[in-house]
Amino acid sequence: MKVAFLGTGLMGLPMAQRLLAANIDLIAYNRTPEKLEPLKAAGAEIAAHPYQAIRAADCVILMLTNAVAVYSVLLSDGASSNLAGTTVIQMGTITPTESKEIRDSVVAAGAEYIEAPVLGSVPEAKSGKLTVMVGAYQDQYQRYLDLLKNFGPEPILVGPVGTAAALKLALNQLIASLTTAFALSLGFAQRQGIEVDLFMQILRESVLYAPTFDKKLQRMLEGNYANPNFPTKHLMKDTDLFITEAKSVGLNVSSIKGVRQILEAAIKMSFANEDYSSLFSAIHSEQ
Numbered sequence: 425m426k427v428a429f430l431g432t433g434l435m436g437l438p439m440a441q442r443l444l445a446a447n448i449d450l451i452a453y454n455r456t457p458e459k460l461e462p463l464k465a466a467g468a469e470i471a472a473h474p475y476q477a478i479r480a481a482d483c484v485i486l487m488l489t490n491a492v493a494v495y496s497v498l499l500s501d502g503a504s505s506n507l508a509g510t511t512v513i514q515m516g517t518i519t520p521t522e523s524k525e526i527r528d529s530v531v532a533a534g535a536e537y538i539e540a541p542v543l544g545s546v547p548e549a550k551s552g553k554l555t556v557m558v559g560a561y562q563d564q565y566q567r568y569l570d571l572l573k574n575f576g577p578e579p580i581l582v583g584p585v586g587t588a589a590a591l592k593l594a595l596n597q598l599i600a601s602l603t604t605a606f607a608l609s610l611g612f613a614q615r616q617g618i619e620v621d622l623f624m625q626i627l628r629e630s631v632l633y634a635p636t637f638d639k640k641l642q643r644m645l646e647g648n649y650a651n652p653n654f655p656t657k658h659l660m661k662d663t664d665l666f667i668t669e670a671k672s673v674g675l676n677v678s679s680i681k682g683v684r685q686i687l688e689a690a691i692k693m694s695f696a697n698e699d700y701s702s703l704f705s706a707i708h709s710e711q
């Protein structure tokens with residue numbers, strides 16, 4: 425089986441590298457060609473246009489920013505006419521509604537569509553430890569299970585297309601809300617003269633603790649948001665996707681809208697491309 429990998433950004437590059445390391449025949453495309461150099465050096469075939477990669481492959485993996493990027497790379501005129509007979513595996517974070525719309529276009533072009541968004545970040549992408557959530561028919565899941573195992577040990581079939589995308593957004597809502605809640609309590613403890621070590625000691629022993637707190641603590645204390653695995657702008661994107669989708673199913677989204685304002689403030693402070701724990705600075709700078 426030949427795989428086309430479209431989108432070799434922060435996540436896509438290490439994922440494509442894992443396929444190459446597993447001796448999978450790979451052709452890769454990225455809008456910014458410089459990012460393909462490590463793959464080229466490792467022996468991957470490089471496509472100058474998405475349609476070249478799509479035409480050459482049995483299966484097309486997408487790891488792109490958003491639905492706009494998917495439409496541009498996969499469903500522009502030149503690309504979609506080459507889709508017939510392939511299977512598209514969409515792994516970026518998009519809404520269930522967008523995923524189903526893309527599925528419909530892909531199926532209309534004579535191809536199959538699977539969604540497989542992931543939880544975990546660059547370290548997990550490098551080590552093949554991502555949590556892969558699959559939205560597909562059972563037989564599609566079985567056919568692509570071995571391929572998906574290159575990214576995570578136990579890809580999980582969630583249900584039909586849309587369900588895995590929804591689950592991913594539910595989890596990312598937690599990333600945004602938990603991190604914001606922690607940053608506010610940390611900032612509050614500091615302003616009230618409470619030792620951070622004592623605050624953390626009591627928190628760690630309580631049922632309120634989440635491991636992500638310790639993961640982000642040092643960055644927040646140092647104001648060091650450099651070399652992000654997941655930049656603030658992506659968490660903002662996912663928060664917007666969640667709000668749109670949650671509203672459409674009649675949920676009260678007031679709490680996550682507050683979180684969104686904090687993310688917006690962090691982005692205004694020029695942290696868009698920094699680690700999302702930069703939202704601590706947006707909270708801490710308020711006087």
Ligand SMILES: NC(=O)c1ccc[n+]([C@@H]2O[C@H](COP(=O)([O-])OP(=O)(O)OC[C@H]3O[C@@H](n4cnc5c(N)ncnc54)[C@H](OP(=O)(O)O)[C@@H]3O)[C@@H](O)[C@H]2O)c1
Nearest residue numbers: 431432433434435436455456488489493516517545653654
């Ligand atoms: N980073 C994480 O920790 C993480 C974890 C789980 C899921 N995700 C999700 O995975 C997806 C990719 O994330 P990432 O961190 O790898 O992002 P990234 O580093 O920003 O890479 C995004 C990729 O999409 C391409 N792209 C964006 N807009 C495009 C357009 N209009 N036309 C063509 N190509 C376009 C980029 O091409 P260029 O190189 O030319 O810009 C790049 O290849 C996102 O949906 C993200 O939410 C990320």
